[in-house]
Amino acid sequence: MRLLHTSDWHLGRSLASAPQLDAQAEFLTWLLELAVEREVDAVLVAGDVYDRAVPPVEAVRLLDDTFLAFASAGVPLVVVSGNHDSAVRLGFGRGLARASGIHLRTTLDALTDPVVLADEHGDVGVYGIPYLLPDAVMAELAAERSHTSVLRAAADRIRADAAQRGLSRTVVLSHAFVAGGAGADSERDIRVGGIGDAHAAVFDGITYVALGHLHRPQDIRLGGSSTVLRYSGSPLPYSFSESGDVKSVTLLELDDAGVAVVEAVPVPAGRPLREVRGRLEELLARAGTDLAGLAECYVRVVLSDPSRPASPMERLRAVWPHTLVLDFEPDGVRPDPDTDLARLTRTTDPVEVCSLFVEFVDRVPPTADEVRVLREVVELAQRGEEAGV
Known part of the structure; x- marks a missing residue:
């Protein structure tokens, strides 16, 4: 069985002052093409589909077009809501969408409603855990006020349901901050009062955990367990702290024993991000030589001039039109x-x-x-x- 794991689309989000909707549309078109080319059995979207609980109209239209394109191509989607999403808005029409192969998992009652996929080795249960705010769900889950506790309670329900159905292979989508992950500046911190980190051990016994929330692709280790946990990362960079990241989606293959292959497939959409530092005149002099390629990049410039030059942003954009961020850090040690x-x-x-x-x-x-x-x-x-x- 072949599955494609992605997350954190943040439809409607900008990078600094630059709207990213065109790049997001480019990514989604490529994602469907990849899913068809690789003949995947389903695409898993682990939350933060939108950037805001009330998304802009253009973002809603893009998601609607995307759902229609996947349904028309016969590629199933399994989607959970993230902390940026409104679970109610994202889950609207989920009953109708289900008939088209778009499976929206945004509520607690969907924890024990898996999407069951079949291959030559038998059935695989794909379960969705939406973002769980402890204060909102702890009573219904009979859990304590922590992400670890509510996620453990949700995972316990899934393990019990899978056992009842006789599913030996399970995949769980979850939007959460799992301890051990490395974040980026573009993520909204969900750790409040020390209750935000969830222990990876709550997912023990699950075949593959498709994680969302952290924007850098990375594996989370769970010692002594065969469970594979992975953040696919966001498909586009949303802050300059991600300028060195290779954005990707995760392609995984399951055999009869569990996860056989995990492959990071680089995303070809969007402009690259670059950061440069130096004095204004020196940087402008290099714009036609070793820094010529920055004309096609989103750029953050850190000027080290001892005093602020006149009209620096205008002069920088004359050579690098996509300069978005300008900071000043003069040479020398600045007092605390x-x-x-x-x-x-x-x-x-x-x-x-x-x-x-x-x-x-x-x-x-x-x-x-x-x-x-x-x-x-x-x-x-x-x-x-x-x-x-």
Whole structure:
């Protein structure tokens, strides 16, 4: 049996100021082509289909078109809701969608409603665990207020159902933060008050756990167990902390004993991300040589000039039109702002307070001329206070 695992589409999301809907549509077209080419038995989508609980209209249309395309091609989809999704909105029409091979698992009552697939070795039960907010589901699951507890209760129901059905091979989709995973800046933290991490051991005995939430593709180790847990990662990068990641979907094959093959298939959609650092004039001089390829990339630039150049973003976009982020980190060691705050008292010279603020914003101390102007302004304000102005 061959399955394709993906997650964290975040339809409707932008990268900084750049909308990603076209790249998302490109990915979804490619995903269906890959599923047909590899003759997969189902595609598993492990949550965060949308980026927001109330997604933009264009994102809803894209998902509707995607569901229709998969149904028309006869490729089953199994989808769970993530923490970015509204379970009610994503699950709307699930009864009708089921008849077309689109299986939406967004509620607790669907925990024991597997999609049963068959191959020459017998049946495989594909179960879905939507994102579980402990406060919302702990009573119904008779669990404690933690992700580990509610996921264990959900997995226990699945194991019991699989045993009753005589299913020796089980696949579970789950949108959760499993301990041991490495995150990225673009993920919304679901760890609140230390209750967010879930132990991988709650999935012991499951053949394959298709995880969603973390945007970097990675395996989660469960020592002493044959269970395979994997995050497919997001198909597109949604922050520059992911600029070095190879985005992929996971293709897995099951034999009679369990997981036989796990393959990461790189995603060809979207622009690459690059980060460059240096002084503005030096970077612009390299735009026609070793940095020429950045013209087709989304770019984050970190300028190290000792003072802020004039119109840096306009000049950068003239050579790299897809520059999205501009940060300033001047050469040299910047004082610790906490140390600066500790120096402030009610009797601190106001000019020194203003100088520290300038240094905090510009990341370099003010020049002598700037200090002179600050002193003149402070003295003018003090004279105004004394005069009652």
